[in-house]
Amino acid sequence: MRRHAIVGLGSRAQLFAKALAGSPRAELVAFCDHNETRMRVHNDWLGTSVPGYRPEDFAAMLAKERVDVVVVCTPDHTHADYVVAALRAGCDVVTEKPMTTDVDGARRILAARRETGHAVRVAFNYRYNPVHRRVRELLAAGTIGEIGSVEFSWLLDTAHGADYFRRWHREKDRSGGLLVHKSGHHFDLVNWWLGSGPETVFALGGLFFYGDENGRRHDDRFALDLEASPRLRALYHDAEREDGYVRNQNVFAPGVTIEDDVSVLVQHRGGVVLNYHLHAYSPREGYRVAFSGSSGRLELDVRENEYATDSGEAGRARLTRQRLWEPPEVVLDEPLGEGHGGGDERMLAELLGDAEPDPLGCAADHDAGLQALLTGLAANRSLDTGRVVSVAELLAEIGEPA
Structure with missing residues (x-):
């Protein structure tokens, strides 16, 4: 043991x-x-x-x-x-x-x-989410032929998205910004789905909604009441006196150094182009991914649990495949499992030695961690410099072969 x-x-x-x-x-x-x-x-x-x-x-x-x-x-x-x-x-x-x-x-x-x-x-x-595993199976089987491009849009609603601006995540030197902290999940999924990492990256974006300069447009509905949650009160409110860490900072206060709206173009090794967008102030929570291939298109539309409305409704995923000159086919349309669509439970089982065989390569090692990080770091550098960033440039600084 x-x-x-x-x-x-x-x-x-x-x-x-x-x-x-x-x-x-x-x-x-x-x-x-x-x-x-x-x-x-x-x-x-x-x-x-x-x-x-x-x-x-x-x-x-x-x-x-x-x-x-x-x-x-x-x-x-x-x-x-x-x-x-x-x-x-x-x-x-x-x-x-x-x-x-x-x-x-x-x-x-x-x-x-x-x-x-x-x-x-x-x-x-997220690799362990059954819906994402099904996407990988279909792509690996060549169900839409050779992949040419990927469109990926991720929406964080005005409760979930705002939470990154209440915590230490709001400081880029502590979190790497959302392109490293949050989008790392998404870049990893694309790397895993395609079986290849990034080659060149270009990004545009900024702080549009949160931060002190934007606060005049909004009201106090963004305040977080730690007292209302026994879990948050115990972990953070009652612990403040020890270290001074404030979990519920004002999302419109000075000190926000990360972006809340970003678009990224990524050329992957092998030629596939990813068009990615992260939006952290949406009225709804969810994401859409579409793969365009030489013989068709695969589209995933996921509506996640609504943090902002607290509706209690389960999230839902719909995966559709449409081959050229054929009508669309619904591959699945089902509720999401608990914990990142059922991913948490399966990941923990694998990490603790209870997992089934892993033919899809869900287990992520240091190289997977690096490949996801490279896209985020290159995107941040592109935001800073306004230029297309070669991943080989970052690998040379890290001391790894391109």
């Missing part, structure tokens, strides 16, 4: 903590966070007494608790520090996406992985 530690005890850690505490194949042996309240809250929820350590004691914790696997759920800009330290201490790593937020972090992680031979896994749970 492999011994696991979780570093970073915010909301996302709940997924891993619950799975580990209830697993017959893995053991949760340590927590690490600078906030003791959050570690105590997780133990209360789980009914456990997992020992807690502060970040300055991370290395000592790994040795004392004989940790085999470290699960990294800390703020994105700190991922590289913990991943590298864990690898060099002889541990394997599971990290929340993104793997890291910048070129330097990628260079350090990849160097440590080569030096130690230990594994880095990235938690790309």
Whole structure:
């Protein structure tokens, strides 16, 4: 039975903590966070007494608790520090996406992985969503021929989208911006669906809706009431006095350095072109993906749970295939599963050793983490410079072959 530690005890850690505490194949042996309240809250929820350590004691914790696997759920800009330290201490790593937020972090992680031979896994749970798996099966089978282009539009509604502007994610030097933090999921999906990574990237976008200059157009419906949620109150409101972290910042206050509306063109290796758009202030929540091929078109339309309206309705996915000169065929039209469309449960089973065979290659390693990151980093550089960015340029800085 492999011994696991979780570093970073915010909301996302709940997924891993619950799975580990209830697993017959893995053991949760340590927590690490600078906030003791959050570690105590997780133990209360789980009914456990997992020992807690502060970040300055991370290395000592790994040795004392004989940790085999470290699960990294800390703020994105700190991922590289913990991943590298864990690898060099002889541990394997599971990290929340993104793997890291910048070129330097990628260079350090990849160097440590080569030096130690230990594994880095990235938690790309959307790969495990059954609907996304069906898309991969159809594309791999050549159901619409050779792929020429992909259109991908992701809509975050005015509750979900706004939440990235209340938290530390609003600062690009901590999150990499939405193109690294959020879109990393989407870029990874496209890489996985196509079986190839990015080659050149161009991006346009900016801060249109949130931020202090845009606040005059809106009212206080964007305020978040931590007291109304027992989970958020316990993890954040009651923990504020320890570290001063404010979970519910004003989305229209100064200090926002990320974009909320971005368009990205990506030329993939092999020639496929991705046209991607992320919109973080939509009245609805969901996404649309369309693949144009030499013999037809495959379209996925997903309406996710509505965060803004809190309707309680389950999300729904519709996948349609239309071959040239033939009528459209509905491949599936069904409700989404819980937890990223059912992806969370399947990903956790795989990570904890309970998975079925993986013929579609859902498991994402350090290279998958790098390929998704490269698109986001190149897009950010394109936004900054106004030019088309070659991925080879970034790989040279990281020290990896193009």
